[in-house]
Amino acid sequence: MKIRVDVMLKTGVLDPQGAAVRHALGTLGFEGVEKVRQGKVIELELAETDKEKAIKTATEMCEKLLANTVIESYLVQVV
Amino acid sequence: MKAAVLVFPGSNCDRDLAVALRRAGADVTMVWHKDDHLPDGVDLVAVPGGFSFGDYLRCGAIAARSPITKSLIGHVERGGYALGICNGFQVLTETGLLPGALIRNAGLKFLCKDVALKVENTDTAFTQTYTLGDEVCYPIAHHDGNYQVPDEKLAELRGEGRIAFTYKDNPNGSVGDIAGVVSRNARVLGLMPHPERAVDPVLGNTDGAAMFSALIASVVAA
Numbered sequence: 001m002k003i004r005v006d007v008m009l010k011t012g013v014l015d016p017q018g019a020a021v022r023h024a025l026g027t028l029g030f031e032g033v034e035k036v037r038q039g040k041v042i043e044l045e046l047a048e049t050d051k052e053k054a055i056k057t058a059t060e061m062c063e064k065l066l067a068n069t070v071i072e073s074y075l076v077q078v079v
Numbered sequence: 080m081k082a083a084v085l086v087f088p089g090s091n092c093d094r095d096l097a098v099a100l101r102r103a104g105a106d107v108t109m110v111w112h113k114d115d116h117l118p119d120g121v122d123l124v125a126v127p128g129g130f131s132f133g134d135y136l137r138c139g140a141i142a143a144r145s146p147i148t149k150s151l152i153g154h155v156e157r158g159g160y161a162l163g164i165c166n167g168f169q170v171l172t173e174t175g176l177l178p179g180a181l182i183r184n185a186g187l188k189f190l191c192k193d194v195a196l197k198v199e200n201t202d203t204a205f206t207q208t209y210t211l212g213d214e215v216c217y218p219i220a221h222h223d224g225n226y227q228v229p230d231e232k233l234a235e236l237r238g239e240g241r242i243a244f245t246y247k248d249n250p251n252g253s254v255g256d257i258a259g260v261v262s263r264n265a266r267v268l269g270l271m272p273h274p275e276r277a278v279d280p281v282l283g284n285t286d287g288a289a290m291f292s293a294l295i296a297s298v299v300a301a
Contacts, residue, residue: 014227016183016186065136070228071227
């Protein structure tokens, strides 16, 4: 089963990379870009075939390694 | 005093750290990350700077899950001393032994220069040879040194006197100008600047030497 994990900096945590991307978009002439947040996507291919169990395992992976929950939030989805 | 310096793939300050510890009188063993135990009778575990595992995922994230890190956590839980410098500080926050996290510098640039620091707490094994409010100069060399903790945790760190060093002129956006923090029992210190790069007069700066001599004196006395 294929799982997609989105990891983003939590709201309120300063995202200097997102701010730099926003600035660069402005330089290219894209107007009205009010905010940019940069995160990462992690794709997992799990042998597990039960959807709920796969989500539970991926969530555990997020808590233990894939996200640093001090500063990051995550979203687990089956794709 | 017996010290262990952990070595991960991508560590690059491990030998400098060993030199600084040996100059101060420590008996130093280098310990590879795949080892699952520390040498017997180790007093201090030192986690060096560098780019462990290429900074993949997050700085220090993979190193914090290495086999040797379990022993490091056990050592700290038994009341042992630990010192994490730069990437070592990132590893200590990733293990949860120290609070907070280190994110990309606010100015996005890799910073490599000497910075002035203020000693905020002299009641630790690492800083007892300094005087409160002393200004010291340590080199920094990092891309992800922007220390972040939630507001309530920052208040707690301040209340418990756990901020060891602050930057005089904040280079990276760290909350509260924080450069280094200690654990609740003050036996674990993590800091972004490099005291081990400031221990030899040949290099033009010896401000870091006092940290290593302080540490060894207090461990020997304990």
